[in-house]
Amino acid sequence: MDISSKYNPAEVEDKWYARWLKNRFFHSEPDSREPYTIVIPPPNVTGILHMGHVLNNTLNDVLVRKARMDGRNACWVPGTDHASIATESKVVAKLAAEGISKEDITREEFLKYAWEWKEEHGGIILQQLRKLGASCDWDRTRFTMEPELTKAVVATFCHFYRKGMIYRGVRIVNWYPKALTAISDDEVIHKDTKSCFYHIKYYISDGKGKPTDKYLVIATTRPETIMADAAICVNPADERHRWLHGKKVLIPLIDREIPVIEDDYVEMDFGTGCLKVTPAHDAHDYEIGLRHNLPVLDIIDDHGCLNEKARILVGEDRFEARKKIAALLEESGNLVKTEDYVSPIGYSERTNAVIEPKLSAQWFLKMQDLAASALAEVEEGRIRFIPDKYRNTYRHWMENARDWCISRQLWWGQRIPAYYLPDGSVVVEETAEKALEAARKINPGITAADLKQDEDVLDTWFSSWLWPISVFDPELPGHPEHKPNRDLAYYYPTNDLVTAPDIIFFWVARMIMAGGEFMNEKPFSNVYFTGLVRDNLGRKMSKTLGNSPDPLELIAKYGADAVRLGMLLCSSAGNDILYDESQIEQGRNFCGKIWNSWRLVSGWTADEGAAQPEVASIAVRWFDSLLSKTIETMEDHYSKFRINDALMAVYRLFWDDFCSTYLELVKPAGGKTVDKATLEATVEFFDKLLKLIHPIMPFITEELWHLAGRRGETETIMFERTPAAGEYDAHLLESFDVARECVNAVRGIRNQKGISSREEMSLYVEGDLDRSLLPVLKKAANLSEIIDGEGSGAGSQFVVGTLKCFVPLEGKVDMGEERTKLEAELEYQRKFLAGVRAKLSNQAFVSHAPAAVVESERKKESDALSRIASFEEALKAIDNQSNK
């Protein structure tokens, strides 16, 4: 059969992916089989493939392909996420590059640009996934902002609003001045940041707005907010500040009078024990303000600049204002001192911009009930996390979940379906028409033009949490009375979810909540958390470091199968992945190995009449057993999501056992013909191996499966069944390993003595070895004869287990060297024996340890004794020789 001498992944991969698509092999429809469902963690619609995606989607694909070959109706639903903040900021940047400012255009115009951009760049990542071999059901591709899914999101909002779980409130939120939007707590990262602690004098007022000569000192890191102070707060138990109770003080520079209040919140031993309370610019202060009924004065605008309410430094950026006010305070004599200080500051996870705690009106979803039931799903074991340790993290969060701020001050996203009447009252309805209807019940005179829809959009996660439901039946979310359609009824709950642990709360937890709310059923059974992909120095991959390779270039260079294997090689669940290109090289090499092994086998021609050599017959029986055993091992690994262990098992089976051992044993000596039975068995083994490898490396296995079976274009390995583990001969496997060790030892001696593998040798064996395996020894070690008995004279002695072996080495043996080697062995065995005997002579051990353990120690003892005897004899023999 013609087969190119080198495997060409690019050609093969493009060919097969196109055929798979053409035949719609990935497409799934409900039928009588058991479903296996995965929904993709939807990547950002404008994103491009990075190594994290490669890891995640490779794992997904392995699971899906495995399930498909297990005979299940596998469905992997792909799609993308509209990613409001990320996408909007990209569009804003693009417009800015064209000289267009978002503020100069209308919402409609902006959205037009955004959609254009999405159409142009959106979904590139889905094309890229095809290169990786992802077997997604592309006919089911979804986008979180497509009309149907948007309807689902809006309906969901209305649903929770009607249940009284959504409310609008003025709260301190994490304000992101650059994008002019609030972001959720989860999108803020706190980092210890060097800053400055300003100690500032506030003079006591004489009651008429004039300073007395008495003062208190507060310490703050944010002097630019003093103009927004509503009070000074001290701990009521703090004796030092008792004299301040009931007093009023004047804010420096602007001389506004504020009260001194008392609250337990203030730590006596921190700072000066006096806290300036700035309800508009600090969440704790806001709480204190509520308790003490303090006025709220917001002096920072949406861009992070001081506004006119600050009275001074109006229009200055918050950081500029901080520098300037420090100078002003210094001038006015209010600055006592400054000291270096490190404090946690919130940054945007996305852009690293400093987040401003800011008072603003936002929509919230109450979390308490949702979180409690979502916690139970995991705690009571209905949903399994892999690795298990994430349960702790999950529990902690769910027990402390705060209400979810679901509004975002953006345009790209699902607009909040709240409509305001001129009198300020609000109606929440799925459509503008329904809203008008509802509004007229409040005020019959209302016209459509009077109703103003809320300007905000919903947090992206407010759509992605519906994903496992809405991709199948977008009618259901928000309408729990709706009967699930055929797809949803069949595919839900999905089986496994593969995702990164950093979105455990953003997404995983919330999908569980939505599942409980609308389906009364968990959305998936297993969540496999991958690690973060890092470079080989352990650094996160980032554009700025330039340490993030382009997966498509890697695929072009090494092939998708190689990239997949390379990623899986280093990935055990939950551990970070230290990526190194050498792993992908290893994948490429494995492809080469598989390819070449078939080149070898395909070159064999069967000789109908020839009898099967004994060594081939043994090899076939042995490999058949080993194959069964390995399949069993792999199934066990898969069931525990130990994908890389399953991979390693088949990798070694193929390379070490099939190629290096089996093929070498059955390989016809002259390179000409092989008996029929052996050839058939070999081809069948190869076929099974391909099937075992297919979920991991889909392309090369499909190619070879076709080459090996001369199969038609509409056939595919992907619907073949996973080979079943049959019975295996444990005794054969064990004794075969002894034989292999012997072979190893002989080869070692060859190596050491510089004897070519082509030169035949003799071997003496004495002791425990299955003699039926002698042909294996003979062929693998290239022995002319194996003599049962004790060898003597010039030669080298070694022991495998309790088997004593001797290789005659006439004229090639250095007796001194042999002596040293044997003495070292003897020394080791004696020490070992001493250890075992110490154990056995310990009465406590003998009486407490289980009989089997004691028995095995006894066996160790007798084995060691026999080995020692062998070595001693060998040494004696050497001495006799040299004495001659």
Next chain:
RNA sequence: GGGAGCUUAGCUCAGUUGGUUUAGAGCGUCUGCCCUACAAGCAGAGGGUCGGGGGUUCGACUCCCUCAGCUCCCACCA
């Protein structure tokens, strides 16, 4: 500040209820090989007192305590 986890060969990691483990794998390293499947390969070899200390136990990489180092998550002491 709270919580979780990690520390095993040069590197990355297994080690599944403490005893057939005299601690394994992959990669890398070293030695020898182009023998017609494969040098992206073949055949071998070396390499670890399982982070330190203590304890429980007949027995500890495995359980407990403690110290050290690292990582992650949560947390706005101004």
